[in-house]
Amino acid sequence: MKLFHTLSILALATASLVSHAETTVKDSSYLPKKSKVSVKSDELTKVGYSFGYMMGDGNKGTATDLMLDAYFQGFRDAYVGNTPALTEEQIKQTLMDYQTRKETEYAKEIEALAKKNLEKGKAYLAENGKKTGVITTKSGLQYNVITQGTGKRPTATDTVKVHYEGKLIDGTVFDSSYKRGEPITLPLNEVITGWTEGLQLMPMGSKYHFVVPADLGYGEAGMTDIEPNSVLIFDVELLEINPKSDENK
Structure with missing residues (x-):
């Protein structure tokens, strides 16, 4: 609407x-x-x-x-x-x-949808957190290791190159660098909180599975193709770390 x-x-x-x-x-x-x-x-x-x-x-x-x-x-x-x-x-x-x-x-519809998604998200996170290999951080971010790399980890001010796929809890793919055929380069301090936290856990060469609570994603606002209070699921592969240049520090 x-x-x-x-x-x-x-x-x-x-x-x-x-x-x-x-x-x-x-x-x-x-x-x-x-x-x-x-x-x-x-x-x-x-x-x-x-x-x-x-x-x-x-x-x-x-x-x-x-x-x-x-x-x-x-x-x-x-x-x-x-x-x-x-x-x-x-x-x-x-x-x-x-x-x-x-x-x-419209505002009433969005409010009702946000409330519904919040409850669905809480239930999904509760069940996912019980799975073998899933780790839940203090913030509520959940992850498990698909492939563990051996390189260094990025910091919050680094720029990284990644391949990723993003899904909703119903399995709908809302974004994928794999489908576009090329990885994306982005600064970790300009992405959703779940990514800023999660990517810093990954050694170079790793591939992790993340489940991002709504408050670490797009929250009540949502965005195009993502409803308010949606839990987001990402498979992320860390390809490169490009530290912030000295002139920008």
């Missing part, structure tokens, strides 16, 4: 919400199975269809409860110069009120 922004809301100003129509996007019976016009008939018909399609595609998912016939009425009135059913001030206020309601609904 997309969180509404003022700009995108106002872009839908022609969708008059005072219509008495009961049909919404969710009512698929309203949508024609085939075009009512032959879009191959002439140039202007194709132009009209193309504009309409682009507007629909651009706003798809923006308002999941949009009344399509009200939208069409508003578009038609504005395009042909009919007297609008609402004043400009009413249109702006209607859409701002709608935005506020949607943002409130």
Whole structure:
């Protein structure tokens, strides 16, 4: 679900919400199975269809409860110069009120999702911590050794080169340097806390399996493809350590 922004809301100003129509996007019976016009008939018909399609595609998912016939009425009135059913001030206020309601609904959904994920994460960590070979640090980070290297360990100010795969507890892969076909180089003081702590445990040449609690990952905020309060699972292979240069110390 997309969180509404003022700009995108106002872009839908022609969708008059005072219509008495009961049909919404969710009512698929309203949508024609085939075009009512032959879009191959002439140039202007194709132009009209193309504009309409682009507007629909651009706003798809923006308002999941949009009344399509009200939208069409508003578009038609504005395009042909009919007297609008609402004043400009009413249109702006209607859409701002709608935005506020949607943002409130979204916040409640995120709060409920964060609470649910927190409980699921606690249960997962409790079970994982019982597995043979799993070590739980004071912070709550869990790890086990896949391959133990013999080189030195990085410090929190070092830059490292690693190969890794990141998963959610349901097995969904959300990031992988292996899939991209090349390792990544990054400073340990600019990554999630679980990585900053975990990589410092690894001698050069090691490969570890980490289970990162939400508060050591992306926390309540989450990020793209990662829900709030998600426990993260990583397989990380330490390839190189590049200490911070003297001029930057």
